[in-house]
Amino acid sequence: MPFYRFHIEVNAPPHVVVERLRSIVRNRPTFRESLRRMWPFGNQVTAPFIGSVSDESFKLRRDILYRNSFLPMIWGHIMPNGVGARVSVTMFIHPLVALFMIFWLSMVAFGAVSLRGSSSLIPLGMFVFGIALAVGCFVPEAIKAKRLISDAMTNPAAEPSPDFRNR
Numbered sequence: 001m002p003f004y005r006f007h008i009e010v011n012a013p014p015h016v017v018v019e020r021l022r023s024i025v026r027n028r029p030t031f032r033e034s035l036r037r038m039w040p041f042g043n044q045v046t047a048p049f050i051g052s053v054s055d056e057s058f059k060l061r062r063d064i065l066y067r068n069s070f071l072p073m074i075w076g077h078i079m080p081n082g083v084g085a086r087v088s089v090t091m092f093i094h095p096l097v098a099l100f101m102i103f104w105l106s107m108v109a110f111g112a113v114s115l116r117g118s119s120s121l122i123p124l125g126m127f128v129f130g131i132a133l134a135v136g137c138f139v140p141e142a143i144k145a146k147r148l149i150s151d152a153m154t155n156p157a158a159e160p161s162p163d164f165r166n167r
Contacts, residue, residue, distance in 0.1 A: 001071075001092075002142070003092045004138075004139075006146060007086060008149070008154070009081065009116060010084050010085045011083070011084045012084055012156075013080070013083070013084070014079070014080050017078055017153060018053060018055055021078075021152060022153050023047070025047055026046055027060075030150055031098070036158045038063065046061065046082075048065065057075070057076060058074075059074070061074060064141075064142060068137055070134055071091065071095065072091035072141055072145055073093070073094055074089060074145055075089070075092075076088060076149075087114040087153055089149060091142045093134070104130060105127055105131070108123045109123070110126060112124045
């Protein structure tokens with residue numbers, strides 16, 4: 001199943017990196033906010049990620065206005081590295097989606113193996129479609145998320161505001 005891991009070396013202390021990351025993350029929307037966002041008018045542009053950021057780790061997902069079951073869950077750790085920080089990021093699909101895909105693909109593969117001849121092309125096509133769907137929906141979102149996180153981490157203009165402790 002889709003899984004992606006990368007590291008970012010940042011020339012800033014860990015507490016600055018944490019605040020840069022907090023600048024692109026917001027809390028989970030309330031039910032009322034979710035209802036309001038269903039309508040195309042009046043939607044304000046907010047932070048690109050939803051989740052939580054602590055002093056040493058974070059758990060995020062992109063804030064999108066469409067459905068994608070293969071949207072990467074993003075977990076990371078921020079560690080001191082000399083005068084800077086090292087950010088280790090892991091992206092993966094939701095475990096329940098992974099379990100469903102494993103079940104579905106195994107049933108389709110069993111069907112392809114048990115049916116021999118020309119009728120096994122349909123289960124084979126379904127198997128290829130399932131893999132292509134998972135990878136095709138995960139990879140573009142992972143690339144977008146990596147770019148947004150990397151830009152925020154390395155952007156010196158995103159220095160923490162004086163009231164950053166109040167968040």
